[in-house]
Amino acid sequence: MVEQTIFPGAEAAELVKAYKQRHLRRIGLVIGAAMVLSCLVVLDVITGPANLSFARTFQVILDPSIASPKEQVIIWKLRLPVALMAVTVGAMLGVAGAEMQTILNNPLADPFTLGLSSAASFGAALAIVLGWSVVPGVGGLFVTANAFALAMITSCLLFLFTRLRGVTPEAMILVGIAMLFTFNALLAFLQYGASELQLAQLIFWQLGSLARASWGKVGVCFAVLAVVLPYFMSRSWALTALRMGEEKAAALGVNVSLLRMSVLAGVSLLSAVAVSFVGAVAFVGLVGPHIARMIVGEDQRGFLPLSALCGALIMSGTSIASKAITPGIVYPIGMITSLIGIPFFILLILGQRKRHWQ
Amino acid sequence: MSGLQAQGLGFSYGPKTVLQDAGFHSLRPGHLTALIGPNAAGKSTLFRLIAGLSRPTSGGITLEGCDLANLTNRARLKRICFMPQFFAANAALSVFDVVMMAHKQLRGWRVSDADMQTVGQALSQAGIGHLAQAYVSDLSGGQSQMVSVAQALIRESDVYLFDEPTSALDLRHQLEVLTRIKQAMRARQAIGIVALHDLNLAARFADHLILLGQGRIVAEGPPETVLRSKAISEIYGVDVEITTGPREDLLVHAYAS
Numbered sequence: 001m002v003e004q005t006i007f008p009g010a011e012a013a014e015l016v017k018a019y020k021q022r023h024l025r026r027i028g029l030v031i032g033a034a035m036v037l038s039c040l041v042v043l044d045v046i047t048g049p050a051n052l053s054f055a056r057t058f059q060v061i062l063d064p065s066i067a068s069p070k071e072q073v074i075i076w077k078l079r080l081p082v083a084l085m086a087v088t089v090g091a092m093l094g095v096a097g098a099e100m101q102t103i104l105n106n107p108l109a110d111p112f113t114l115g116l117s118s119a120a121s122f123g124a125a126l127a128i129v130l131g132w133s134v135v136p137g138v139g140g141l142f143v144t145a146n147a148f149a150l151a152m153i154t155s156c157l158l159f160l161f162t163r164l165r166g167v168t169p170e171a172m173i174l175v176g177i178a179m180l181f182t183f184n185a186l187l188a189f190l191q192y193g194a195s196e197l198q199l200a201q202l203i204f205w206q207l208g209s210l211a212r213a214s215w216g217k218v219g220v221c222f223a224v225l226a227v228v229l230p231y232f233m234s235r236s237w238a239l240t241a242l243r244m245g246e247e248k249a250a251a252l253g254v255n256v257s258l259l260r261m262s263v264l265a266g267v268s269l270l271s272a273v274a275v276s277f278v279g280a281v282a283f284v285g286l287v288g289p290h291i292a293r294m295i296v297g298e299d300q301r302g303f304l305p306l307s308a309l310c311g312a313l314i315m316s317g318t319s320i321a322s323k324a325i326t327p328g329i330v331y332p333i334g335m336i337t338s339l340i341g342i343p344f345f346i347l348l349i350l351g352q353r354k355r356h357w358q
Numbered sequence: 359m360s361g362l363q364a365q366g367l368g369f370s371y372g373p374k375t376v377l378q379d380a381g382f383h384s385l386r387p388g389h390l391t392a393l394i395g396p397n398a399a400g401k402s403t404l405f406r407l408i409a410g411l412s413r414p415t416s417g418g419i420t421l422e423g424c425d426l427a428n429l430t431n432r433a434r435l436k437r438i439c440f441m442p443q444f445f446a447a448n449a450a451l452s453v454f455d456v457v458m459m460a461h462k463q464l465r466g467w468r469v470s471d472a473d474m475q476t477v478g479q480a481l482s483q484a485g486i487g488h489l490a491q492a493y494v495s496d497l498s499g500g501q502s503q504m505v506s507v508a509q510a511l512i513r514e515s516d517v518y519l520f521d522e523p524t525s526a527l528d529l530r531h532q533l534e535v536l537t538r539i540k541q542a543m544r545a546r547q548a549i550g551i552v553a554l555h556d557l558n559l560a561a562r563f564a565d566h567l568i569l570l571g572q573g574r575i576v577a578e579g580p581p582e583t584v585l586r587s588k589a590i591s592e593i594y595g596v597d598v599e600i601t602t603g604p605r606e607d608l609l610v611h612a613y614a615s
Contacts, residue, residue: 012478
């Protein structure tokens with residue numbers, strides 16, 4: 001005690017300096033990741049037949065007025081919606097996964113832990129196999145609308161159960177698993193009765209595809225992100241506190257149940273929109289947040305933006321790879337995401353362990 | 359009416375009664391009270407009731423004449439700082455950040471230079487400056503406990519509740535932490551309650567003892583009186599002998615009866 005209080009001011013100043021450096025490093029990392037992401041978007045746009053150059057494409061994206069008619073069609077009509085869809089869906093899944101892991105206090109949670117993707121697949125199957133539309137009057141979008149409606153109904157059921165049973169992670173996960181198996185069974189029923197053509201269509205839907213992207217859908221994704229992300233940021237203090245344990249967060253004045261419910265609502269919205277637009281891409285929401293955590297830790301000020309960026313980076317990389325592996329063929333993204341993310345993920349795990357051992 | 363008072367507190371988890379008719383007389387500002395009692399006597403529950411994290415089924419608590427039940431949860435947790443029992447979070451959060459979090463309680467994340475100075479000084483004074491950049495998931499049990507105490511002491515409250523703040527600490531750190539708590543209570547004129555299992559530490563540091571057994575407050579008063587009372591042997595189920603140590607302090611010896 002005595003030797004430590006001789007220069008408390010000096011040590012405190014050191015600590016403050018180190019803290020500020022950490023903060024700057026965190027900002028630097030987020031800016032760096034955002035810059036890499038914008039390069040990937042441009043790369044995504046030039047990948048494919050048409051021989052676009054990087055610099056020219058970048059200029060056309062920044063200033064649409066200089067585009068030639070051909071560039072106008074290829075860049076603005078065809079490729080940019082897909083590239084931006086990859087970015088927004090990736091960010092949505094990254095954010096949803098990060099907060100799901102936080103509120104369930106479980107590193108294995110992802111946006112679809114609570115059965116949302118099975119529900120969405122079941123909704124899509126209802127549309128594809130039986131031709132049913134859950135939401136009337138949506139026209140050609142009824143597969144998407146069904147998937148979204150079923151995912152949202154599932155999360156409402158989940159809310160109902162947690163109201164009866166208390167908002168604990170255990171109850172939420174168990175009810176979620178029950179949902180997952182229920183919808184998988186229902187889906188199997190529909191698959192059993194489906195024709196070969198319908199089955200092929202259904203499997204293609206489940207494998208996921210960015211080809212269904214449009215400016216309208218990109219707009220919806222941006223809008224949802226623009227609502228949910230600021231809300232999560234505003235709760236970042238409470239979410240960080242929750243990571244220290246429920247009791248401790250409560251002692252600091254966090255209303256833990258309310259926080260869990262409101263964040264779950266946000267996560268449900270994000271993942272329902274993502275899954276209904278591009279199919280069940282599970283890996284991104286699990287690994288994106290883990291990569292962010294290994295880089296900046298779990299302070300939500302860095303964790304949340306970086307989870308979004310990591311998710312977006314993985315999806316953007318996936319989009320590029322799905323076109324580049326065999327020229328002329330666009331592979332379903334569900335098949336590619338794991339192949340893109342896992343090598344990087346394993347590298348990080350290995351690097352992390354080394355640091356702990358030293 | 360000054361100080362912290364409780365009357366007729368009752369609480370049960372389902373059919374299991376944890377506290378009944380528990381009450382204590384006014385605890386005075388600047389004093390440190392030790393809450394002692396065997397396992398499952400209701401110590402943590404009593405803390406949760408005072409902090410407002412659970413609602414009592416009967417009875418009430420007043421602080422300086424004001425009924426705590428009339429305060430909102432938020433206002434209550436500003437006046438009463440509760441450090442829950444052992445904290446072993448596996449979060450990738452740095453020690454500096456978690457202490458900052460406690461300091462910024464409910465005021466969001468906008469951190470000023472003054473906030474950083476305060477946290478830096480608190481860590482330095484708590485003797486955990488060298489851990490500032492470490493993740494709480496990498497700390498040992500004792501280290502996380504010291505962080506917990508630092509988190510509690512950085513807050514400015516009228517009442518501080520520490521649930522076993524020294525259970526994972528070595529001898530030297532036990533003495534240091536309790537000394538720091540006691541000094542802080544005196545300097546801030548705050549009411550401090552510490553739940554302790556070690557009766558010798560309770561005898562050494564507390565100005566006042568509360569003995570809890572089977573959900574009731576069995577004895578209350580200066581350490582000398584409570585420790586020499588007959589109740590203590592009965593409640594703990596051991597023979598207790600008190601002697602005076604080499605520095606005029608009370609020593610508690612327990613023998614299996």
